[in-house]
Amino acid sequence: MSYWTWDDSLSVGIDVIDGQHRRIVDYINELDAARASRDQDKITEILMGLVDYTRTHFAFEEDMMQQAGYPLSASHKRVHDAFTAHIDKYAAQHDAGQDVSRKLASELQIWLTNHIKNDDRDYAPYASKVLSQSWLKRTLGRFFG
Ligand SMILES: [Fe+2]
């Protein structure tokens, strides 16, 4: 059974963003499974992937918000920055040998649910202005390529 199951209440109505959020949910489920199996190497690998993917997702959203002229881009970015610093702290604690995976998974679930339903959903009407196929291809390539 997975730790966290995606459902439509988390959708912001933009496929590319929903896909990225789903990937983060998958990472959290993978982290929980690795924690249960006590496989330290696996936990490290997933944790690093999760931190890296989350940063890339934030950067993608920030670029999209800015290009769409979303008026709250700067404050949304500050929220991302603060949370990135918070996750980095957990990664450092993990590197120092502490078992942080459960706490990280639970905090990430709470934070992400709240952030998606409020902050991310708020930019959605603006984002649709820049979401052409060519923009998507170019921008996804730049961040995830
Ligand atoms: Fe997001």
Ligand SMILES: [Fe+2]
């Ligand atoms: Fe966001």
